[in-house]
Amino acid sequence: xxxxxxxxxxxxxxxxxxxxxxxxxxxxxxxxxxxxxxxxxxxxxxxxxxxxxxxxxxxxxxxxxxxxxxxxxxxxxxxxxxxxxxxxxxxxxxxxxxxxxxxxxxxxxxxxxxxxxxxxxxxxxxxxxxxxxxxxxxxxxxxxxxxxxxxxxxxxxxxxxxxxxxxxxxxxxxxxxxxxxxxxxxxxxxxxxxxxxxxxxxxxxxxxxxxxxxxxxxxxxxxxxxxxxxxxxxxxxxxxxxxxxxxxxxxxxxxxxxxxxxxxxxxxxxxxxxxxxxxxxxxxxxxxxxxxxxxxxxxxxxxxxxxx
Amino acid sequence: xxxxxxxxxxxxxxxxxxxxxxxxxxxxxxxxxxxxxxxxxxxxxxxxxxxxxxxxxxxxxxxxxxxxxxxxxxxxxxxxxxxxxxxxxxxxxxxxxxxxxxxxxx
Numbered sequence: 001x002x003x004x005x006x007x008x009x010x011x012x013x014x015x016x017x018x019x020x021x022x023x024x025x026x027x028x029x030x031x032x033x034x035x036x037x038x039x040x041x042x043x044x045x046x047x048x049x050x051x052x053x054x055x056x057x058x059x060x061x062x063x064x065x066x067x068x069x070x071x072x073x074x075x076x077x078x079x080x081x082x083x084x085x086x087x088x089x090x091x092x093x094x095x096x097x098x099x100x101x102x103x104x105x106x107x108x109x110x111x112x113x114x115x116x117x118x119x120x121x122x123x124x125x126x127x128x129x130x131x132x133x134x135x136x137x138x139x140x141x142x143x144x145x146x147x148x149x150x151x152x153x154x155x156x157x158x159x160x161x162x163x164x165x166x167x168x169x170x171x172x173x174x175x176x177x178x179x180x181x182x183x184x185x186x187x188x189x190x191x192x193x194x195x196x197x198x199x200x201x202x203x204x205x206x207x208x209x210x211x212x213x214x215x216x217x218x219x220x221x222x223x224x225x226x227x228x229x230x231x232x233x234x235x236x237x238x239x240x241x242x243x244x245x246x247x248x249x250x251x252x253x254x255x256x257x258x259x260x261x262x263x264x265x266x267x268x269x270x271x272x273x274x275x276x277x278x279x280x281x282x283x284x285x286x287x288x289x290x291x292x293x294x295x296x297x298x299x300x301x302x303x304x305x306x307x308x
Numbered sequence: 309x310x311x312x313x314x315x316x317x318x319x320x321x322x323x324x325x326x327x328x329x330x331x332x333x334x335x336x337x338x339x340x341x342x343x344x345x346x347x348x349x350x351x352x353x354x355x356x357x358x359x360x361x362x363x364x365x366x367x368x369x370x371x372x373x374x375x376x377x378x379x380x381x382x383x384x385x386x387x388x389x390x391x392x393x394x395x396x397x398x399x400x401x402x403x404x405x406x407x408x409x410x411x412x413x414x
Contacts, residue, residue: 218384
């Protein structure tokens with residue numbers, strides 16, 4: 001069976017490479033200790049003979065069932081993939097930007113409110129408010145200060161925890177009058193007629209003031225969300241997909257769920273269990289991929305690696 | 309056993325009892341008590357999905373450590389006594405404390 005992997009992150013490895021690549025793991029059989037990224041690298045090496053293919057940095061948005069039971073998946077970049085079986089190994093979902101709690105925030109999304117800077121040119125000669133105190137807020141404040149008409153960085157504290165180098169650059173830019181730095185202040189309210197035109201801030205003494213702007217870019221890190229998976233007709237229990245432990249199938253034929261994204265009585269969120277679920281699931285999926293063939297169980301020790 | 313109180317997002321309070329000698333974290337006990345805590349990173353202070361606010365008992369529990377602040381400061385909102393539940397051990401310091409679930413993910 002050929003396998004194509006689609007992941008919203010720009011690299012393979014999920015949580016291991018994204019959240020804790022340098023952390024040691026002690027409960028992988030055969031490895032007394034292995035760093036998360038090292039495990040991912042080893043898995044990539046081990047899977048090579050099977051020539052998997054990848055669409056990275058794309059999120060599966062839509063499934064369309066075909067007459068023969070197969071599916072066409074469409075990604076956020078409009079890539080289409082035709083498949084006989086779908087395996088959701090989505091961990092905790094996709095990492096999406098954290099949104100501040102502000103009335104009318106959704107109303108201005110795409111109309112002045114952006115959660116990431118995809119194309120800096122979009123902000124040329126515009127007034128921008130950046131909110132946040134982490135590395136990305138600092139880095140973008142520095143970068144956009146050359147492009148935008150005016151950059152205002154709003155941070156709720158007096159100091160930054162981002163890289164000290166970036167923080168001192170930001171303070172220098174503010175001293176030189178190249179950006180406006182507003183510390184000890186919080187976002188309070190958005191205003192505009194169709195498109196954002198001003199943001200109300202509140203300072204330490206709880207008094208509010210208004211800043212005119214073309215854009216607000218809140219940069220408060222990422223958090224995992226189930227995303228479009230929630231709309232695929234699967235049975236969801238507390239952000240996890242319920243599966244049958246016979247073969248880790250979901251309630252929808254040809255769709256399986258393995259790893260942290262699934263749930264069943266006795267579920268343990270362990271990498272080890274993910275491997276087990278994958279093996280059982282693959283044997284079940286074979287019937288959809290090769291309906292005319294009989295699957296015979298073989299050991300690699302006896303038959304070697306049956307690669308492509 | 310250590311007894312403390314948990315307030316959920318709706319303001320409901322519940323008294324929780326947990327063993328203080330098993331090396332458990334508050335995050336693990338919250339999860340085991342069916343509170344909707346994601347704890348994405350599994351307790352490594354890397355994701356802030358176990359964000360809580362200490363309402364009572366802050367003297368005993370102390371304030372957020374540097375690794376916690378790295379995460380907390382990235383959140384859209386946090387409080388002077390915000391902590392990551394994964395970094396609080398179930399121990400005598402927690403006795404009688406009141407903690408409130410915080411954050412959109414909890």
